[in-house]
Amino acid sequence: MAEESRIYPFQFTGNGGEYFRIWIVNLALSVVTLGIYSAWAKVRRKRYFNNHTLLDGHNFDYLADPVAILKGRVIAFGFFLAYALAQKFLPWVSLVLLALFFLATPWIVARSLQFNARNSSHRGLRFDFRGDLGEAFRIFVGWGLLMLLSLGMALPYLLFRKTAFIAGNHAYGATRFDFQGRAASFYGIFMKASLIMLAPLVIIFAGGITLASLDHEGPVGMAEMIGALGMGLLLLYAALPVVMGYVKARVARLTFLGTRIGALGFAGRHTARALIGLYVSNLVLIVLTLGLYIPWARVRSARFWLNNLAVVGPEQGLDGFVAAAGAGLAATGAEMAEAFDVDLGIA
């Protein structure tokens, strides 16, 4: 950028208590209406987050039609019911359904991204997702299978392609996002992550050797053995949020660094340390409060991601984007993704 540039910060203005009230009241209303209201509740929840997200002082919006979401839920509900019953009574049919679902994943993911993007807006302009179904198929089916075959060695590459697919195919109004990155950087992240994962294993191993080489009479006590194993297992569990936080923070950094839209770039200052702290404290509090902390946890995450993110752009402001012609979209993809818990993994 030759010209002067300016930083436009994101800001999340929601608070946990307020979101808790919205969450629980809408949950109760969903119960009263035997689940029908849940589509409206979902729109309200999503809108709460978008409406309380400000960029340069202007909020985002969520415009989805609850009726479209309700339809999607009914379809996903039917499919899931068929699957659950087949699993119990007709295992062959359930395997066929599972294979069909696997093959449909790219479509579901692309539709879900599209539904979400087209129903999100900012400054009166809608977002869009224009990812190509063929590429979605290559990533989620082709590379997904390859990842399994390579025992995870292809995972960083898969994540790279996925990040490029998601970050590079969104559009704001008529302007497309662009993502530039290298697969090697993703491999770098995963190398370090596996080192963190390895530490507890090393400790177990070292513990074992120490026990074996200790000067003792008779065999090593069973209790010591189990103790060392238990410690190692505990460390392994403790390492999990650390590794997840590390990977997610680093991938987010790569994503923000590599993504541009028009003359704008992104600047994030999400540290792995802060994200790990967030994960661990959220998890502990959710367990201690039997799940009641979930709304606060969601608000805290939103605050972490948004308050540490900014758009870097030209001095004259963010007024220069224009609209594209857009159309409505059925919600089936999005709801299928939710019902089956497809992790879209957007940082």
Add this chain to the structure above:
Amino acid sequence: MPFSARHFDGLSSAARAVRVVADAGVLRLLREDGEIHIPLSRARIGDRLGGAPRVIYLEGAGELHCDDHAAVEALARRLGQGRMAARIFRLESRAWIAMIALLFSVAAAWLGLRHGLPLLAGVAAALVPPGIEAGMGKQTLAVLDKLVFLPGALPAPRQEALRQRLRAVCLKAGNCPAWRLEFRGGGKLGANALALPGGTPVMTDELVKLARHDDELIAVAAHELGHIRHRHALRQGLAGAGVVLLAQILVGDLGSIGDLVSGLPVLLLQTGYSRAMEREADAHALALMRRTCLPPHRFADILRRLDASHPGSRAAVTLFSTHPETRERIKVFQVQELVTRGC
């Protein structure tokens, strides 16, 4: 009452500060460089949500963002819009209502899972055609044959004799569902009997060996026919799927944490349902036995022997065991023994 707002025209991302005046039939947006008129009929007031700025959607002319909630509320009232949304906003704004909603949700979840879902599953099961249920039964038997059962070693005449006996009892009692009694080697199951969907009670050879009187086996068959008559296998499958689905849809926010947390309650509920179903099947067996003058203690006898032949599934695991405490069930049949007279 005029108010300030930010106008986005829907064509570009440019924000323009405007004063908004609601006149007869039109919304006037006053800008420094002029004025836009939009018919009031084209304005839709966005719902109020927390402390977020209000959005007014102007059909074909973009949207207005505004922080003056009182002014927007007044406009909404004037347009007769958003009454429902305003009510929901009021519900969401009060801490005591949130508390009531919390208590209500917990109570409703408990009652719904305990009583509502089995009821719904019963209704849904009634919609499943018997042909499909029979197909399910056939498939389940095929899987069990492959994974659990061994080929039956019971001589064919003995099998036929037992079927004949059950047929005679059913004819006399008159309330048996259609059935096809099968015999298999129990494998890991040992002495046991089960009811597959679609009318197939299965007895293991070990069970037949354990019985000291054929009426004991008839009593067990009557119990399994109770499961079949009430379509328990199908209902349990439906209820189990329902629990997972409801959790997903209602809470929605949980994502993968939810799966972890909802696993245990599902297990507990499943055992809860099965207990109720065992009781229902016992009641069916008892009614059948009384109607056909079979002494109820026959069922108690084989139950006691079954209990003894399955060590490890006794007192220590009563909380999780599928069958209600055996002693309790045996007592029911013994008490009935005293009142069963006139045969």
